[in-house]
Amino acid sequence: MWQCHSFNGKCHDFTAFEAAIDTLKEVEAFLSANPSEIVTVILEDYVETPNGLTKIFNDSLMKYWFPASNMPQNGQDYMVSNDYRFIVFTSRKHKQESEGIAYQWNYMVPGSASQKCTPWE
Template identity: 70%
Template sequence: MLDTYDFKGDVWLCHSFGGQCYDYTAFGPAIDTLKEIEAFLSANPSEIVTVILEDYVQAPNGLTKVFTDAGLMKYWFPVSKMPQNGQDWPLVSDMVANNERLLVFTSIRSKQESEGIAYQWTYMVENQYGDDGMHAGSCSNRGESSPLDDKSKSLVLVNYFQSIPIKETVCEHNSGDLINMLGTCYGSAGNRWANFVAVDFYKRSEGGGSFQATDTLNGKLLCGCDDVHACVPGSTSGACTP
């Protein structure tokens, strides 16, 4: 999840207000991070990366240029192959075999037509981010998203992080509280487990943390087990090892 802006005649990663980037809020040129993604995909030919852009870039074809310059277009998963109306996505094995291992979503609708970058809200629902998304037992959609139980959108993103990141308190949030919220959002999303989970300081926890949360989600999605490591190899029917 990256925030992209026009800045200093290029595309930069930044977190700001009102669509403007400033020196004191700028992180760095987007191409630096995108080149890291290219290096990862090159070194790991069976891995898939999803990039979700909060997009403030207005320069014509600005995003297309920076992804091209970073060498990422050879991995691009085309919009034409993305499922409509909540249909199933291709198998991971097929995406790997076709080397279509980079999925990119933008928050600007027009860029799906003009640059071939998928419009996020056509394919995805997302819960409220920040403090308002951290109330135990409640999981509602953010303003831009359709209701979480809209099954015409095939992907589910769950946010679980404070509005102001605080490293000292995130250990508790990234542990049992996170797992509980994933269960709450499962019900709110029409009994669908999240495909993506966003947290702060992902390595910090009191227990398994975000890694255990990911193992839980993958287990539920792959075989119906509480942990992906409990899935019986080759099974998709809920066969779990003790």
């Protein structure tokens, strides 16, 4: 899996790219060295492999992962106290169900808790 600025979901030689695991291990080192910090990642997600993202997070940052199933409701604040300091949002709605990665538009658009958010397309 690669991290890059892509065109149509593909990394090219003329763009900067590196193995995603290398970047995630840097994030893991940062979180280990800074126990009160929180990192949020917003993915423009082109990973097609089933559970591909989950595997790479298992190999790097699962210790700190804040699962979508634990997203706070009504202003609860327990992230740091439970060591949930790595938050990932995906642009692929189905990955919240299949991999437990928070779908960005369920959490990032203001509105009441009872409203369903619709992505802009």
